[in-house]
Amino acid sequence: MDKELLKEQERFYEFIKSYEFINNNGRLDLEAFCVNLSTCFTCDNILDLSPRPKSIYDLLMYMLSEYANKDEMNLWVQTKNIIDWEPEHAYMYPNKYRTCIHVAGLVHVLPHWIYNIGHTLMEIPEPEKTGKYFEWVKRDWTFVFTFINGFHEFYYNYLKAFDKKVSSKSGYSLFEALHRAKKNDINFDKAAEIIKKRNDAQGKALLRIEQSISSGFYLEAITLSECVISNILYNYLEAKNIKPQTHNLNNLIKLSRDNLGKKFELFNELDEWRVQRNKAVHGFVESSIEDMSITQDRFLEFSKSASEKGLELCKITFEWYLSCAVNFIQTSFEPLGKSE
Numbered sequence: 079m080d081k082e083l084l085k086e087q088e089r090f091y092e093f094i095k096s097y098e099f100i101n102n103n104g105r106l107d108l109e110a111f112c113v114n115l116s117t118c119f120t121c122d123n124i125l126d127l128s129p130r131p132k133s134i135y136d137l138l139m140y141m142l143s144e145y146a147n148k149d150e151m152n153l154w155v156q157t158k159n160i161i162d163w164e165p166e167h168a169y170m171y172p173n174k175y176r177t178c179i180h181v182a183g184l185v186h187v188l189p190h191w192i193y194n195i196g197h198t199l200m201e202i203p204e205p206e207k208t209g210k211y212f213e214w215v216k217r218d219w220t221f222v223f224t225f226i227n228g229f230h231e232f233y234y235n236y237l238k239a240f241d242k243k244v245s246s247k248s249g250y251s252l253f254e255a256l257h258r259a260k261k262n263d264i265n266f267d268k269a270a271e272i273i274k275k276r277n278d279a280q281g282k283a284l285l286r287i288e289q290s291i292s293s294g295f296y297l298e299a300i301t302l303s304e305c306v307i308s309n310i311l312y313n314y315l316e317a318k319n320i321k322p323q324t325h326n327l328n329n330l331i332k333l334s335r336d337n338l339g340k341k342f343e344l345f346n347e348l349d350e351w352r353v354q355r356n357k358a359v360h361g362f363v364e365s366s367i368e369d370m371s372i373t374q375d376r377f378l379e380f381s382k383s384a385s386e387k388g389l390e391l392c393k394i395t396f397e398w399y400l401s402c403a404v405n406f407i408q409t410s411f412e413p414l415g416k417s418e
Contacts, residue, residue, distance in 0.1 A: 087121050094118065094225045099232045104240075105156070105178035108135055111229075113170045115195075118221035129199035137194060138179065141187040154183030181236065188233065192226065238404040245400060249274040254403035257317065276313070280306055280396065287389050296381035300355050303388030307348065310395050317406050327352050344391075344398055351391055354384040 094114065100106055112131035119128030142154060156178045160167065163174045189211040196202045196214030205213055212226045238253065245251045250273035259269035283306050290299035304327055311330040315322055318337055322329055331352065335345045358381045 099229050100236050104181045108177040108179050118225045121221040122219045133199050138191050142183050145186050154180045241404050251403040257406035291385050296385040299385035300388050303392050306392045307395050310399050358384045
């Protein structure tokens, strides 16, 4: 192979490895996607198998039009004139504009679109067993696999980031609701309502903890914090199909840490706070009146510190749970490797 051509392919490979499939406005540049995918077929030396970029383009537009009404299409599909268009841009933008597809439309058709690029446009026989929607892409098609798998990863990571951002306003994670619906064989709306109620209850508990601390009821705040943290960890373990034999905080921390299989600073903090919690609660119960009168100020100071730390850990643990919830449904597949 010509050295310059090889260098060009290497540059293109680095380009597609870090390709920004969806822009900051949540839109896919459809022409660029189709042409770059076709280029991937060329680099893999299988151009004869590649559908024409226009066919890939038309397939998505057809699927969107079949799913959406006119108003939805106007929202999902936008064209933008390329002001600085030059003849050398014609290979990618022959009509002097780019077509931008919003993720709100892609959500409904993306797996079917990619699936049918292989099984309809390329006429690759459909698999006998159900698999991932881009199973038709062979692992030794290095460029094509990198591009399609990269699109898959980028798309779902984008959705997860968006889901996490809006979940605080909506009251639930879309991915968590979908996971609960599938796991418990209930409809999505019911699953979402269950999660909303749970999160609402946790929010009210946090307010009560803050009120208890403000009023000097530190032991109540500590006890409520333990309940909230335990509930969050229990929900995490349940989502991972782990059934704790006991619901005490020590056991829940241990099971959660073991499931992650790696060191995580949050669980170290929770374990340290658990010891503080025991000292505050059991120390109060076991102290005599004489002891309490001598060490009351010191005890109140310690209890206040433990209650404030408990409130802080409630919030951190809940944020950690939200970051986990978007991953309850698997969206990643095995890394690139040679097909057998």
